[in-house]
Amino acid sequence: MSSVDILVPHLPESVADATVTTWRKRPGDIVKRDEVLVEIETDKVVLEVLAPEEGLLEALLEDEGATVTACQVLGRLRLCKKTGLAQANTSQVQEAMPLYNSTVDLKDKSNAELSPAMRRLISEHDLNPKDIIGSGVSGRMTREDVESYIARSQSATSSFRHRSEKRVPMTRLRKRMAERLLEAKNNIAMLTTFNEVNMQAIIDLRKQYGKAFEKRHGIRLGFMSFYINAVLMALKRFPEVNASLDGDDVVYYNYFDVSIAVSTARGLVTPVLKDIDGLSMADIENKIKELSIKGNDGKLKVEELTGGNFTVTNGGVFGSLMSTPIINPPQSAILGIHAIKYRPMAVHGQVVILPMVYLALSYDHRLIDGKESVSFLITVKEMLEEPNRFLLDV
Incomplete structure (x- = not known):
């Protein structure tokens, strides 16, 4: 043989x-x-x-x-x-x-059937898969089963806890991400500008059409499709934001590829929504869901991570109220979205409780001036507060 x-x-x-x-x-x-x-x-x-x-x-x-x-x-x-x-x-x-x-030692051959993210979680906590009871289909182990087991174990042993250390090597993804973030901080004249948005109009739209949208398209109507469309309108008006520096040259892109930040067990990845000007709201929601699942399962392809002229990161899903996002080189700007919170606001001389969200735009001041950055963020704000502008392009 x-x-x-x-x-x-x-x-x-x-x-x-x-x-x-x-x-x-x-x-x-x-x-x-x-x-x-x-x-x-x-x-x-x-x-x-x-x-x-x-x-x-x-x-x-x-x-x-x-x-x-x-x-x-x-x-x-x-x-x-x-x-x-x-x-x-x-x-x-x-x-x-x-x-x-x-x-x-995999400890159990069924462990090989798990996703890379699940196996890494089990490995990091030195667990034996045989000890974890699966609640999925046919007894299949889910991420929730593993996290619940970890929580129970930590609770049971808290009274016997002792000082200890655990040293594990950084993953290649996290090392590369650290290098790129440090490169951005050291080599880019980065500045951040802020604004706030009243999300009431979008919340009302989701309440009014959310069920019909999901029934027709098979996907929930989330907030990200509104954010992406608002960014698209702003990128069209301010080409400097949809550009990058290459030595002494400025490269302007006549297409709109937007990276979205996805947090995974392996670290932060930024898959790309390509040609967003040709995507419907349902297309955007479906594509975001697909890329998020692939990211968590470690199944993203190189072409899905390559490119991107602008990045949108939504720290609000984790409860972040304010942050200063770091630019993803060679891009020139990144939009940080935060948690929607009901706050008292002054409207026409009266105090009104409104769902507000802070937006943060970090940009490369070598290419983008303060006027363009502020105007870009105000455009995003206007589009979100009056989403009918998407249809009218005004």
Whole structure:
């Protein structure tokens, strides 16, 4: 019987290497063609390496945590005839097992069926999946099951808590994010301007048409589609915000790709909504949901993370009332949205309780002047307070 090498796939452009994160199969396991063998992580995405042929996993040549490059050999797969797969004998398994070098014990093979985010959560808290009772379909374990188990364990042991430390390496994604944020802070003349928005009109629209919208389009009418449309109108009016610096040149984009910040177990990622001027409200809501699910499952593709001329980050979903977001280079601006809070406001000489939200626009002062930045934010404010402007383009 012959063997084939399991290779690291070609890595995305500008990515030099990757880290082996999780072996989904062990030496001696029989695998089918295109079955996931191992996951590797770059500073952008998690890639799944598939079995090139049907056979028996003979050896793992790179441990979890190892740094690898494109086309490097990760392991070997022994090819077997289809009739021999079901009859793989114990000697084959025992022969392959000594070559297993992984330092991480999955504890339970069902753990391999979980998403990368779930496995990382279990690993970080050093849990045994066998101890967690699943509440999903057919007893499948959910993220809520894991978090509830952690909370119960911490509560039960609080009286016996002692001082301790735990040291874990940063993920490649978080390291790269830290580098980019530090680069932005050190190399960009960043300034932030603020404004506040009365969200009553949008709240009324959602109450009036929310059920009909969901029935027709199969998706909830959220706030993000309104924010994205308001940003689109402002980008059209202020091209400097939809531009970037490239050396001594200013690059103006005649298309509108907006990055949205998504918080995941691996860190913050910014997938891109492309050509938002061609998307309906339902398209935007569906696309945001799709990208968020992929982000949490570690399934975002490189092309879904590439590009973006402007970023929208919604810290309000976590309760943030005010922040100064950091620009995502090479972009020139980022809009921070915060929690909607009912506050007393003076309207026509009277105090009225209104749902208000603070907006923060951080911008590169080398390219965008104060007048343009303030005017951009006021445009976003006007569009949100009078959403009928979307239809009339006024």
